[in-house]
Amino acid sequence: MTNENPNNDAAAAEKPAGARRRLKSRKMLFFLGLAAIVLAVVLGYPLYLGIMSHESTDDAFVEAHVVSMSPRVAGHVARVPVHDNQWVEKGELLVQVDPRTFEVALDIARARLQSAKAAMEEAEAEVAAARSLMAQRAAALSSNRAAMAQARAGVQEYTAGHDRDENDFKRMDEMVEAGAVSRQEYDHARAQAAVSRAKLQSAKKNIDTQSAQIRQAQASAQAAGDGLRQAQAAVEQRQAEAREAEAQVRQAELDLSYTRITAPCAGFVTKKSVEPGAYVQVGQKLLSVVSRDVWVVANFKETQISGMRPGQPVDIEVDAYPGVDIKGHVDSIQRGTGSRFTLLPPENATGNFIKVVQRVPVKIVLDRPNGEDGRLLAPGMSVIPRVNVAVQSDDNRSACAEQTRATAVQ
Template identity: 30%
Template sequence: MGNPKKKSKKVFIPLAAVVALAIGGAYYYYAEYSRYIKTDDAHVDSDNVAVSAKALGRIAKLYVDEQDSVKQGQLVAELDSTDLMAQKGQAEAMISQAQANQVQAEAKLAYDQENIKVLEVNLARAREDYDRAKQQIAGDVITKEQFGHIKKSYEAATAQLAAAKTQLSVSRSQIASANAAIGSANAQVGVIVSQLRNAKLYAPMDGVIAKRWLLAGDVAQPSQSIYTITNTSKLWVVLFIEESKLSGVHIGQAADFTLDTYPGVTFTGKVYAIGSNTAGQFSLIPANNASGNFTKVTQRVSVKVSIDGTRGEEPVSKYRILSGMSAVVKIIKD
């Protein structure tokens, strides 16, 4: 017969192991879930801004490339402006021609105004002669032939003044046309100057060229990205937690996180922003339950955590943290 004591020892060892595992599991659950809100649906994020052209144009020059640091206002690219410069030259020539026409029309207007003054004097004299002649012909002082000459002179003076006034109106119209042409050409030059200004592309903020999308010689479409600039001076961790856990999160709450790039290093931060919508609200095809086909899916809400320091002695500045790095975040429950 076997020894009963040995059999009891064989049974006790596995049972003790099971109890130890259960206790360890319970402690892990307590440590991980009762004290923290944990998620691995998280990554480092940053502000990313696109540099794009406002109008269609061929890229003439690229002054920076990927991983180059840039300052706000720095010239980073330039579109071909050959056609625009030619158009600007044509518009400026139109301005010069219109200005010359304006000067000529104003000189003609001044002449017409002086000429009208002379013709008005002539007409007044001719009218006096004509009125006197009508009295003289009635008294047989002058002959019909003489009266006819005086009448024709009066009619000619009247016609000359009328023609001069018509010419005055023409001169004024020519001045107005010249002014309109100058205004139109100036506006055209203004548009071209604006387009020339837009042909030079500047960095909208300090940062690093994270991506160059086009090459010199490529045709950039309006609003098409040529560069993407990342602001590396301000990084944060964005995480997405289940809506059922949101009630346990508030602004200012402490958080720890790790990065796959630096195993064993725990970084610290604080919750500083909580999304006002669930992530599903911004999906390309939002859920539509009007048809009656409904499948409940737990929604997630974005939370932003600052990057403040580490749990070790090394400062966070020692570590090269990049936008897009994967993270595991624990928000410490109050």
Template identity: 30%
Template sequence: MDGNTQVTPDIEAPPARQLTQALRNPRVRLGLMLGGALLIVLLLARFMADRAAYVSTSDARIAADMIAVSTDISGRITDQRVSAGDAVKAGDVLYTIDDREAVYTLAEYEAEANRLRAEIARGEASIGLASSKAGSEVAARRAGTQSASASVEAARSNLETAQRDFERTKGLFDRGLLPQSNLDQSRNTLDTARQALLRAEAERQSAMADQRTASIEGEEVQLIELDLGVLRAALEQAEARVDAQRVVLEQHTIRAPIDGVIDELFYDVGEHSLHGFRVALMHDPDAVWVSANIKETDIRKVAPGAPVRVKADSDPGAKITGTVTRIHDATMGEAALMPNPNANGVFTKITQRITVRIDLDDAGQTPGLRLRPGTMVSVRIRKQAREDTA
């Protein structure tokens, strides 16, 4: 070093020097080690206490009833009213399908129904006229028959009187008390009375025949009523076709079945939808629950009604609580669509899991919290004694 160089001694900050000196003290180091060990013991004790009081798993997710909206008819999509993620109300229109053919068919069925209604109205009017005419005709013919019957009775009475007069005149003539002219006149009167009775009886027969004819004409009303019965039956069939076609026309408008959120749409405008195929997928965000998969070694410690704390991965700070409402009787492997039979002969024992349903509490939840189906959560289920069912 030359004479111009100045050596500056290392100056250690007082706090750092004090910490260094403290760490060099055996008692301080012993205290720190004891404190660390105590902290580890406390954490371990808390972990063991938590493990003794709760069944925990992170193999859990938000679940919901996913509603698949399908169409009852096939056709070309002409309009799309919603997009994925939209909130909808029950009855809101999702899609419309080309309905021109259905509209034309409905108009044809309605025209046929209107024609039958007109035929029925005309038949009912004909019944009214025929009934009035037949009633008047029958009444007139009945009056004629009664008049003819009265004439017959009068003619018979006159004949009986003429017969008695003739017999009395003939008796007087036979005793020579009356001339031949009186006898001839009495005989003529008797013959005239007989002819009058025959005419009266003939007129009565004619009146009775006319009355029967009028009664037969009155049966035309019954024939019209039979025709009306056929027309009314045809009208019922036509109205049923109209109602059925209105249902078909309504099926061209696909509506939301529930209040909820659209999760997925499977068709675009211009595409051809197929009968029975789903066109949209949706769920009710207010009706979600937690589906947790619990180890078979812990399932005996879980019982319906047990309180649950839920921690959502999407919002770890949210306060979520719930209750165990259902415990499945089969493991997830048995409920799978394609169970693994382990046909290769190599067996590896794996702890199975059983699905538990946890319904979330409405009260006490974090305001504005939105839990989406499929998102992961962790659950802590309070252990409870559960009665085994036979």
């Protein structure tokens, strides 16, 4: 008869139960590992796609149009009707310089202009008088020349009469000796010859007189011409003085207008450093006007821009508004690295060269106007842009531009 050990039976029964527990534990670990792998794939694949299709940088800041306002004339400040961070419209008064000094200067310039115009009118009247005198002298010269022509014609006439009478007298002289003519006829011929001779001499003296009168008339006409030219020169001088006076009036008007410093564009008043009563110099910075229109300048590494194109969409995360993504698009890429446009560009041709990855500024424009969603961006804010470089077509840029224009019109 065989004796059975109860301890051996219990050990044999425990072995299958332990194997089942180990098998169950392995299955559970397998399923947990599989679930972890699936979860890692589900969660990691979008992250992988995002890393492969997006480029981002934390070297990015908000930029805007910042206009520094400074006076163009020196003087005391009369009033400053704005305060820091105030919104102003284009053309709104920012600073008023005391205009009284410039108003007086304008009055003086206008008085000088009136005096110059009066002097010019007087000079023009002198020119008219000189022209009238010259016309009179020219008429007198023409009259003297006509008289000279008449005198010469008279000389010719008297010469012919004198020759005739002389010939008649000579014939009478021959005939009187022969007794062919009477003594009375002879005396008459001699008297007639003497009269013709006297008339011829008088006509010749008249020519001399007319010549002297012509010379005098020519001298008078030349003097009148010189006077006319002098008067015309005086008119030109007065006209130049009048133009100079007009320029001084315009300059005085400009100086007076410069006493009103107005906003060149709509924006916010920033860094106001002027108060009423202060004396300001030309070019002194008084305040700045920051436009509402902003954009982002992101300095990407040169190894990141190979796939960037204008128009690609950008998600912008602003440090001031965590958890909020602002939509934008790439506007342009600067043609040159940031170091190339510094004040002192590096000279790599001298000394030892160490290669450093350069940064290229990329301009990113917002798709919606700044502050439309209640989140106002200011220049200098830090942002983190993520550019979707998977979009290679410029069609998206056109769509973004159209959307921006449509939003601006609304």
